[in-house]
Amino acid sequence: MQQIKVGIDAGGSLVKIAYQDNKRMQYKKYQLTELDQAMTWLKMISPGLKVALTGGRAEFIQKKHFSDALIIPEFQATCVGALTFLAEEGKKINEPFLLINIGTGTSWHLVNRDKYERILGSGIGGGAFTGLGSLLTSVDEYHKLTQLAVEGEKGNIDLLVKDIYELAEAPINGNLTAANFAKGKKVQHSDADRMAALANMVAETLALLTMQAARIHQVKNAVFVGSALVGNPALRNRLEFYFNMVGLSHRFLLNGEYCGAMGAYSFI
Structure with a gap:
């Protein structure tokens, strides 16, 4: 055998x-x-x-x-695995690049051929999405929380740029967040709205940290992996929105959680 x-x-x-x-x-x-x-x-x-x-x-x-x-x-192990999957999936990427592993928390790695260095870490990730989500709603099961996030509207609880510039033209995209969860109890909102706002807050935080790391290390490409992206279209879509907006090249690996x-x- x-x-x-x-x-x-x-x-x-x-x-x-x-x-x-x-x-x-x-x-x-x-x-x-x-x-x-x-x-x-x-x-x-x-x-x-x-x-x-x-x-x-x-x-x-x-x-x-x-x-x-x-x-x-x-x-x-994470960096070697990511390089293996990139090769298997035929996804060519210019090095160096940032590898962002969104698990319970999030880690950023600078990868350049066979050299890799962890450059940043954050407690914001899948654990915050699930844990804070269970506090904000009556749900504590991950897949139900991800479904709520898809169904909700973050603008029902987030203060948006267009809310501030109500009668004037906003200097930036009006749908961007001016302040997370700022409308609070002053307006009516649902569990789904709270989860949509939470998914957006996690994505915004990770996107801002990624963009800062990319600027510091003069990197133009990012690869995202990790279990928090699996079955979580709201988080992934918001990440794609922010990176498309700033022009940072990015990829999601099919088996990235492994x-x-x-x-x-x-x-x-």
């Missing part, structure tokens, strides 16, 4: 797995609460796995499940 190689990325919310089966790469993900179930399943598919681990819970998994596993630094797992797999 052929020995199976497995890359595992165990982060703050999810456990992501990359492995080869019948000469094809396969990808699976589990909630962190399902960690033991996921590791039991892996041990069942092959008795002699070769495992590489990355992420915040890599050492925990090594001690409890795979004592011989390699541990790959998280940022290194960059860490794929990067770890590459070291076996």
Whole structure:
């Protein structure tokens, strides 16, 4: 029986797995609460796995499940995985470029061929979207929150530029946000409106930080990866809106949420 190689990325919310089966790469993900179930399943598919681990819970998994596993630094695994997926998807990009990994939080990496450096981090990401979303609404399930964000209208709770320049021509796009959530309880709004405003606030924050990093490092291209983009069209659409507006070239990788797992797999 052929020995199976497995890359595992165990982060703050999810456990992501990359492995080869019948000469094809396969990808699976589990909630962190399902960690033991996921590791039991892996041990069942092959008795002699070769495992590489990355992420915040890599050492925990090594001690409890795979004592011989390699541990790959998280940022290194993410960048290597992103370069692998770029090549697989045939997406050519001029280097250097920014790699933005939107997971529970968000990290920015400057990638230049085989060199990569983490240059920035933020607590704004998928964790803020889900956690703050559960406080703003009566919903705590991620996919329901993403659906609400699509259905809502951020202008029902955000103060927009056109609200300020009500009787005059605005000097910038009137639909841009002047102040997030500024209308507060003074107006009627729904759970969907609050989630639309939240998705926009996350996207605005990440876009501004990305544009500043791109200017500082003189980079014209950005690649976005991470689990917070999966099944979250409101967040992705708002990011695209801002980058199209300023002319920053950007790409979203199809399997971008598995960059860490794929990067770890590459070291076996």
